[in-house]
Amino acid sequence: MADVLIVGGGIIGLLVAKELLEQGAKVTLLEQGQPGQEASWAGGGIVSPLYPWTYSEPVTALASWAQAAYPQLVAELNAATGLDPELNLCGLLMLEPPNQAEMEAWARARGKNLGLWAPEQIQQREPDLATTFSGGVWWPHIGNVRNPRLLQSLLLHLQRQPEFELHCQEQVEEFTAQPSGAVSVLTLSGNRFSAAQVAVCAGAWAGRLLQPLAASIQVQPVRGQMLVYAPRRKLLNSIVLHNGRYLIPRLDGRIVAGSTLEHTEFHKSSTREARQELVAMATGLVPALAKEAVEAQWAGLRPGSPHGIPFIGRVPGWDNLFVNAGHYRNGLVLAPASARLMRDLLLGQEPIVDPVPYDPLTPRPSADMF
Ligand SMILES: Cc1cc2nc3c(=O)[nH]c(=O)nc-3n(C[C@H](O)[C@H](O)[C@H](O)COP(=O)(O)OP(=O)(O)OC[C@H]3O[C@@H](n4cnc5c(N)ncnc54)[C@H](O)[C@@H]3O)c2cc1C
Structure with missing residues (x-):
């Protein structure tokens, strides 16, 4: 036994x-x-x-x-x-985060050094990112x-x-x-x-x-859908987070885009709507992704x-x-x-x-x- x-x-x-x-x-x-x-x-x-x-x-x-x-x-x-x-350990760039004062107080209390970045600094780190963002916060340890x-x-x-x-x-x-x-x-x-x-x-x-x-x-299932791109050249250096959605760079250059939050019981299928939504998010953040094919789409059930x-x-x-x-x-x-x-x-x-x-x-x- x-x-x-x-x-x-x-x-x-x-x-x-x-x-x-x-x-x-x-x-x-x-x-x-x-x-x-x-x-x-x-x-x-x-x-x-x-x-x-x-x-x-x-x-x-x-x-x-x-x-x-x-x-x-x-x-x-x-x-x-x-x-x-x-x-x-690529760092995370949070674009236009909510409640910035609260965020700064939280980070200060935990001794985390964040960078408050202007558009030029963002562009320097991520040259392929859209230029429409007013600022971002750099979390180097993530x-x-x-x-x-x-x-x-x-x-x-x-x-x-x-x-x-x-x-x-x-x-x-x-x-x-x-x-x-x-x-x-x-x-x-x-x-x-x-x-x-x-x-x-x-x-x-x-x-x-x-x-x-x-x-x-x-504990209840909460479905999340994701996409992955395998771009022909490296398009992203850091995790980028905006409005609750993100792009994640893998070491081989792939970019994972996520994710949805859906209450669909135990149904784990992927949907066309989510694909469109995630493609719009990904290409909005990194316009060059519009010329790349989605390599795969999938869904998983989070233990909510x-x-x-x-x-x-x-x-x-x-x-x-x-x-x-x-x-x-x-x-x-x-x-x-x-x-x-x-x-x-x-x-x-x-x-x-x-x-x-x-x-x-x-x-x-x-x-x-x-
Ligand atoms: C789209 C998406 C994006 C996410 N992104 C992140 C992220 O970036 N960072 C992060 O930290 N987390 C992320 N998460 C959350 C994270 O994936 C989950 O919280 C975590 O994987 C839960 O792990 P687990 O082992 O509890 O569950 P699971 O990985 O689901 O494993 C549970 C296992 O139990 C088995 N099982 C269930 N019932 C039984 C049974 N009766 N008998 C035998 N076996 C059983 C299942 O088959 C399954 O293999 C994400 C989740 C999703 C879906």
Whole structure:
């Protein structure tokens, strides 16, 4: 029997597995499809919340810890597997941001040096950007990771660990507390797995799976659509953010454009409307993209939660059933910290941050979904 059984193989489940294996635990992971193919694959990989000062302290605390941990995580995976997750510390240029005074106060309080740029400075950094912007704010410390590669590298690393077991096409449906304290799960295919502890890292599906057990775990899917261009020459140096939409430069010159926010339940298809909207945004920011073909379009389901604060902790009423889900728009940036906190809670170690704000029993600031 495994020490810990993880439900869901996105960035959260995979990193929780890594953390536990490093502590000597025996880990089994159940995935309803193939690992690393859902939101964690679909995301943009920006290693920061989009407008960081608009988030609550619990999100900022995890983001800060994780941002500091990212370079080492990526270097470690690259060294172990030869598959580079391509962390690109390219900086982020925020064009005409809202609430600039609030932003500056937030950055000052956290010792972050921002550049308040005039149009000429923007043009110098990004010569292919449209010249219509009155100014921008330069966030030099923000980068992006090529998330599909991060997942591949992480999975390869895990599969080489003798105490790791992966079962694909196993959709968990039911949980049972055993008299011994262990938890067993039943999957759609009729298989039963047991472990001393179970951690549900099921992303957008976590609410559907856990709400019958604990009404407070409110996680709902929020669809996001994206495009990618593979321009014939390099057109962008930094992440560019304007009116909530962004362009992300990959190290090979590709540009990812995102994203939509849609409440469409579990429908994950891409739409023509979103494509038109994203093309208009991308070519509005970088006019030369109008001469480039869209290489691909896709959609993913974000695990939406009130205020984007993930649920990390014990499922109410259960001793050995835990949850780590609801990272909404920030699961890639928050993942290293969320996974470490989950490890701390499962193994009874000193937590890296105060765990109370993430506990499923702690009321969120309001029920608003971001
Ligand atoms: C378009 C878009 C852009 C984004 N951009 C960014 C960004 O730039 N930066 C950032 O930090 N975040 C971003 N995000 C958010 C981020 O991708 C998510 O918050 C994060 O990937 C969530 O990770 P997860 O592991 O919880 O979920 P997922 O990656 O969805 O993984 C959950 C896994 O659980 C499995 N599962 C579900 N139910 C069951 C079950 N019953 N049994 C077994 N397995 C199950 C699923 O199949 C899936 O593989 C973006 C998301 C989208 C969609």
